[in-house]
Amino acid sequence: MHQDSTTLEIITRGQGLYEFTGGVCSWLDTVGMTQGLLTVFCRHTSASLTIQENADPDVMHDLQSFFRALVREGPSLYRHAQEGPDDMPAHIRSVLTDVSLSLPVIDAQAVLGTWQGLYLFEHRAHTQRREVVLHVMGS
Amino acid sequence: MHQDSTTLEIITRGQGLYEFTGGVCSWLDTVGMTQGLLTVFCRHTSASLTIQENADPDVMHDLQSFFRALVREGPSLYRHAQEGPDDMPAHIRSVLTDVSLSLPVIDAQAVLGTWQGLYLFEHRAHTQRREVVLHVMGS
Amino acid sequence: MHQDSTTLEIITRGQGLYEFTGGVCSWLDTVGMTQGLLTVFCRHTSASLTIQENADPDVMHDLQSFFRALVREGPSLYRHAQEGPDDMPAHIRSVLTDVSLSLPVIDAQAVLGTWQGLYLFEHRAHTQRREVVLHVMGS
Numbered sequence: 001m002h003q004d005s006t007t008l009e010i011i012t013r014g015q016g017l018y019e020f021t022g023g024v025c026s027w028l029d030t031v032g033m034t035q036g037l038l039t040v041f042c043r044h045t046s047a048s049l050t051i052q053e054n055a056d057p058d059v060m061h062d063l064q065s066f067f068r069a070l071v072r073e074g075p076s077l078y079r080h081a082q083e084g085p086d087d088m089p090a091h092i093r094s095v096l097t098d099v100s101l102s103l104p105v106i107d108a109q110a111v112l113g114t115w116q117g118l119y120l121f122e123h124r125a126h127t128q129r130r131e132v133v134l135h136v137m138g139s
Numbered sequence: 140m141h142q143d144s145t146t147l148e149i150i151t152r153g154q155g156l157y158e159f160t161g162g163v164c165s166w167l168d169t170v171g172m173t174q175g176l177l178t179v180f181c182r183h184t185s186a187s188l189t190i191q192e193n194a195d196p197d198v199m200h201d202l203q204s205f206f207r208a209l210v211r212e213g214p215s216l217y218r219h220a221q222e223g224p225d226d227m228p229a230h231i232r233s234v235l236t237d238v239s240l241s242l243p244v245i246d247a248q249a250v251l252g253t254w255q256g257l258y259l260f261e262h263r264a265h266t267q268r269r270e271v272v273l274h275v276m277g278s
Numbered sequence: 279m280h281q282d283s284t285t286l287e288i289i290t291r292g293q294g295l296y297e298f299t300g301g302v303c304s305w306l307d308t309v310g311m312t313q314g315l316l317t318v319f320c321r322h323t324s325a326s327l328t329i330q331e332n333a334d335p336d337v338m339h340d341l342q343s344f345f346r347a348l349v350r351e352g353p354s355l356y357r358h359a360q361e362g363p364d365d366m367p368a369h370i371r372s373v374l375t376d377v378s379l380s381l382p383v384i385d386a387q388a389v390l391g392t393w394q395g396l397y398l399f400e401h402r403a404h405t406q407r408r409e410v411v412l413h414v415m416g417s
Contacts (some may be wrong), residue, residue: 003315005313005382035142035144037178039381044391056221059227061218063230066231078336080339088337088340094330098237098376099328100380101238102380103180103239113183113184116184131391133389137276137415174283175281176315176415190323190377191369195358200358201356201357201366201370205349209348237377240377241380252321252322254322255323276415
């Protein structure tokens with residue numbers, strides 16, 4: 001049994017979903033873990049994680065539209081608005097999605113299904129430098 | 140320290156919540172882990188996981204009604220609709236619930252509360268064969 | 279590699295977000311784990327977990343308002359209502375947030391970002407005694 005960890009930096013340029021499946025799989029290859037547990041953790045409260053279909057970009061478009069309509073931006077809607085109209089909606093959208101994900105590793109690969117990709121869901125309007133911590137434990 | 144994993148197959152027949160707590164506990168019994176961490180991972184983007192009350196079936200009915208009203212099905216609502224009106228709503232409902240769950244194992248049992256059951260939340264209208272990966276690590 | 283676990287008891291007095299980051303960090307200090315994986319698990323179906331900004335109390339206020347508006351309380355809205363108007367909304371709000379969280383531990387600390395705090399999200403109106411299980415595994 002051994003473990004390893006790293007931090008991925010993802011630069012985001014506005015609201016949207018940024019796939020980072022490739023970065024996770026590449027790192028996992030370098031660690032050389034045959035069986036174990038991979039954890040993905042987002043160190044922010046206005047960006048989050050999700051796993052979704054990575055075949056059709058329309059899925060990302062529709063996801064964003066849905067969250068934009070569900071969690072409205074508006075100056076009178078929230079008390080917490082120091083950083084602009086996208087501030088509090090970003091926190092709420094983060095709560096509705098994921099901050100951590102756990103993926104079993106079998107035969108040296110994360111057990112993602114055929115259509116599953118890992119995404120950072122950026123909820124802020126302006127450029128951000130995001131940190132996603134990866135940790136794996138196993139043998 | 141050792142680890143083990145398996146894949147549960149769950150056949151779903153339409154939208155709804157399918158409990159699989161029994162399948163998880165049975166498998167955990169065969170593994171013989173006293174203390175550790177159990178991970179449950181859903182390999183799909185149109186079905187998801189949740190833990191909810193398994194005493195009153197009305198909870199499942201109300202949950203489904205809520206998600207049906209929150210994430211509408213309609214031909215003009217989404218770009219991604221190749222597979223029918225339940226296609227994109229299924230993705231969104233998956234994002235709003237869980238793709239992975241982590242349960243500590245203590246005294247050879249997952250630490251589920253009295254009323255907690257593990258559910259596969261099927262969001263597609265037609266029969267599906269779903270895969271849920273279980274992984275446990277501990278001693 | 280070793281592991282440890284404990285149960286935090288949190289008394290809640292009505293709906294709202296109760297921070298317990300301090301309790302988790304204190305326990306982690308006593309365990310003395312340098313690198314590993316921390317799991318936080320909520321043993322209830324009408325209270326849940328989330329990680330959010332712990333600098334401005336307005337974030338908690340706005341979060342609560344959002345969930346109150348999104349998941350309405352009303353006698354005619356749900357079949358499952360034996361325990362009052364907050365019963366079924368509590369289950370739904372739990373499903374929309376988290377029951378388990380996974381946090382890598384590096385340099386003897388959970389890798390929480392600068393603004394991230396761990397919260398128990400209480401969805402019931404009356405006083406409750408809640409159990410949150412902590413488990414850590416590593417070296």
